[in-house]
Amino acid sequence: MSVNTPNAERQIWIYTQMLRIRTFEERVKRTFTDHPGVIRGHTHLADGAEASIVGSLSGFKKGDAALATYRCHGYPLVLGSDPKAAMAEIYGRVDGLCKGLGGSMHLTDVAHGFLGTSGIVGAGIPHAAGAAWAAQIRGKEEVVLCFFGDGASKQGAFAETLNIASLWKLPCVFVMENNGYNVVTTSAQEDANAAAGEPLSIKAKAFAMPGVTVDGTDPLAVHAVVSEAVARARAGHGPTLVESKVYRLSAHGNIIAPPGVPLHYPEHEAITVFGNSAEYEAALRGDPVPRFRGILVQNGILTPEHAAKITSEVDAEMQAAVDFALKSPFPTLESALQYNYA
Amino acid sequence: MAQTFIEILRRALDEEMARDAAVYLLGEDVAEGGAFGVTKGLAAKHGATRVKNTPISEAAITGMATGAALCGLKPILEIMFIDFATLALDCLVNQAAKYRYMSGGQLAVPMVVRTQSGAAGGAAAQHSQSLESWFIHVPGLVVVAPSSPMEAYGLLKSAIRLGDPVLFIEHKRLYAMKEDFVDSAELPTIGKARVAREGSDVTIIAYSAMVRTALEAAETLAGRGISAEVIDLRTLLPLDMATISASVSKTHRAIVAHEAVMSGGVGAEIAARIADELFDELDAPVKRVGCPFVPIPFAPELEKALLPNALSIVQAAQELVR
Numbered sequence: 205m206s207v208n209t210p211n212a213e214r215q216i217w218i219y220t221q222m223l224r225i226r227t228f229e230e231r232v233k234r235t236f237t238d239h240p241g242v243i244r245g246h247t248h249l250a251d252g253a254e255a256s257i258v259g260s261l262s263g264f265k266k267g268d269a270a271l272a273t274y275r276c277h278g279y280p281l282v283l284g285s286d287p288k289a290a291m292a293e294i295y296g297r298v299d300g301l302c303k304g305l306g307g308s309m310h311l312t313d314v315a316h317g318f319l320g321t322s323g324i325v326g327a328g329i330p331h332a333a334g335a336a337w338a339a340q341i342r343g344k345e346e347v348v349l350c351f352f353g354d355g356a357s358k359q360g361a362f363a364e365t366l367n368i369a370s371l372w373k374l375p376c377v378f379v380m381e382n383n384g385y386n387v388v389t390t391s392a393q394e395d396a397n398a399a400a401g402e403p404l405s406i407k408a409k410a411f412a413m414p415g416v417t418v419d420g421t422d423p424l425a426v427h428a429v430v431s432e433a434v435a436r437a438r439a440g441h442g443p444t445l446v447e448s449k450v451y452r453l454s455a456h457g458n459i460i461a462p463p464g465v466p467l468h469y470p471e472h473e474a475i476t477v478f479g480n481s482a483e484y485e486a487a488l489r490g491d492p493v494p495r496f497r498g499i500l501v502q503n504g505i506l507t508p509e510h511a512a513k514i515t516s517e518v519d520a521e522m523q524a525a526v527d528f529a530l531k532s533p534f535p536t537l538e539s540a541l542q543y544n545y546a
Numbered sequence: 547m548a549q550t551f552i553e554i555l556r557r558a559l560d561e562e563m564a565r566d567a568a569v570y571l572l573g574e575d576v577a578e579g580g581a582f583g584v585t586k587g588l589a590a591k592h593g594a595t596r597v598k599n600t601p602i603s604e605a606a607i608t609g610m611a612t613g614a615a616l617c618g619l620k621p622i623l624e625i626m627f628i629d630f631a632t633l634a635l636d637c638l639v640n641q642a643a644k645y646r647y648m649s650g651g652q653l654a655v656p657m658v659v660r661t662q663s664g665a666a667g668g669a670a671a672q673h674s675q676s677l678e679s680w681f682i683h684v685p686g687l688v689v690v691a692p693s694s695p696m697e698a699y700g701l702l703k704s705a706i707r708l709g710d711p712v713l714f715i716e717h718k719r720l721y722a723m724k725e726d727f728v729d730s731a732e733l734p735t736i737g738k739a740r741v742a743r744e745g746s747d748v749t750i751i752a753y754s755a756m757v758r759t760a761l762e763a764a765e766t767l768a769g770r771g772i773s774a775e776v777i778d779l780r781t782l783l784p785l786d787m788a789t790i791s792a793s794v795s796k797t798h799r800a801i802v803a804h805e806a807v808m809s810g811g812v813g814a815e816i817a818a819r820i821a822d823e824l825f826d827e828l829d830a831p832v833k834r835v836g837c838p839f840v841p842i843p844f845a846p847e848l849e850k851a852l853l854p855n856a857l858s859i860v861q862a863a864q865e866l867v868r
């Protein structure tokens with residue numbers, strides 16, 4: 205194992221964070237059946253990407269920043285946001301991270317370095333570069349992590365931004381979570397590199413920056429790759445494009461329906477659109493959360509008893525988040541007219 | 547000594563950069579002065595780090611200015627022509643305008659996007675537009691359109707210090723306009739209009755280069771026995787209805803004059819607000835003066851013929867004050 209391998213305690217921390225994201229999002233998903241009507245609008249889950257998220261953020265330091273997309277529940281939880289406030293935001297309540305004005309797609313927690321999200325595919329990429337420009341000017345070796353999907357790499361903003369980031373040697377790490385799908389379209393159907401059988405990290409070559417593809421279901425592999433990219437960025441050598449290959453284990457998002465129609469999570473598009481249950485079941489067998497737990501137990505880092513204790517603690521934490529969010533009041537009408545201007 | 551709009555604007559930028567270390571300039575060719583030379587010399591004075599040339603990537607540079615603003619900088623971005631703001635629209639409309647709101651007040655975007663608009667000298671259909679009304683439709687944005695060099699000086703400084711994303715629209719026809727530089731400790735308040743000329747028979751509401759045209763019209767009207775009050779809006783969003791209301795309550799007649807086409811324009815908004823809030827004060831319908839609903843033609847003679855001028859405003863006023 206390389207020097208980049210986290211110690212045993214840190215590996216348990218990584219596992220715990222992965223489980224926290226998974227459990228939190230299971231509670232989001234369950235809300236549709238347990239408490240119909242409580243979640244309105246659009247939610248997008250990151251199940252299957254937990255290893256990538258935690259592995260990427262495991263080297264995050266105070267002063268660093270992260271920006272992401274609408275699929276954004278995981279990052280703030282790892283960075284220290286209170287799951288109660290995150291759940292309350294998803295339920296549109298006054299105690300939410302954004303006081304109910306942002307919602308599931310726009311979790312923001314500035315105090316913990318989570319600078320926000322955009323629901324416009326690809327739009328957050330230049331913002332991360334701008335944040336990295338500010339970090340470069342501060343000169344404190346702080347970095348910005350920019351998370352986006354494989355589909356986003358077809359936006360003009362992606363190409364424009366990677367060019368400038370490389371040219372200006374910005375301290376930014378671009379983490380593309382390649383889950384193989386843009387809603388119901390597969391990467392091979394919409395990406396020339398994917399169609400040619402090339403890794404998407406090859407796009408980095410056009411911008412004279414390193415491009416690395418990593419197994420995003422292995423948190424230690426992601427940690428190794430991203431921490432190297434982060435070190436490079438901190439040292440002033442510029443950005444890296446990391447393609448982190450994951451599989452999203454839920455459908456793109458809950459169904460979008462007019463008011464009155466109960467919302468729910470449909471089956472994964474591999475099944476509903478492509479009739480490919482085999483692909484989906486293989487992905488389920490490779491579920492990174494139980495797999496990493498198995499590895500830690502096998503390596504003697506985690507005992508089954510310890511694992512069970514973590515599970516029950518995380519379950520309790522996320523149950524408390526649901527209970528809290530359900531009880532939190534709706535925002536007042538006056539609050540809807542605030543926060544528009546300074 | 548009289549100085550041009552460009553020189554006085556440069557002075558405002560220079561002073562704000564000296565005053566506040568968080569102010570940074572970026573845009574295409576800005577280190578060399580930008581398309582109209584506004585930022586000339588600032589890189590030499592304040593350093594290449596603070597005056598950054600960017601690639602021709604409007605989506606990315608607007609996004610980067612926004613991202614940097616989230617992190618404590620006060621970027622001033624130059625978009626060469628407002629016509630190119632189409633490529634920056636996503637960031638301006640969907641992110642810069644909304645970050646404060648969507649985050650429940652956690653974030654702020656203290657950014658100024660300087661751009662220039664309007665028709666002058668045959669720049670043709672893609673380099674001559676007046677697109678300001680698109681932006682007044684977006685909660686979270688601020689839109690400023692100065693009418694003279696000294697107005698631009700004060701308004702730009704106020705915009706930089708505001709703390710919200712400001713679209714600062716300069717008019718290319720004003721760039722050569724000269725005024726004496728007058729030192730004044732007081733800066734204009736964003737969102738406050740100004741009465742540029744007092745009058746009692748009709749209110750002419752204008753902004754940007756059209757203020758000069760309106761003042762010219764008011765002079766002609768005075769010779770014909772009509773006393774026109776001219777309001778310089780300064781800020782299109784937020785709109786200063788209090789100043790408009792005070793004036794229209796006095797004159798009972800209003801004209802909104804702008805270079806943009808009338809459909810869906812700033813004038814339409816103001817006419818609607820006057821009809822809504824001041825109906826009883828009106829002695830005549832609100833009139834609008836603007837460009838015919840076509841793109842700006844290349845042939846300079848045609849361009850000139852299409853642009854509203856003092857005569858168009860005079861005629862509108864005479865129709866109202868019969």
Ligand SMILES: Cc1ncc(C[n+]2csc(CCOP(=O)(O)OP(=O)(O)O)c2C)c(N)n1
Pocket residue numbers: 275323324325352353354355356357383385386387456
């Ligand atoms: C500019 C824009 N176009 C289209 C959409 C609709 N949309 C939302 S998510 C999505 C797929 C994005 O795919 P990818 O970037 O791979 O991210 P993933 O959802 O797979 O995480 C699309 C098309 C959007 N939100 N923004």
Ligand SMILES: [Mg+2]
Pocket residue numbers: 353354355381382383384385386387
């Ligand atoms: Mg995807």
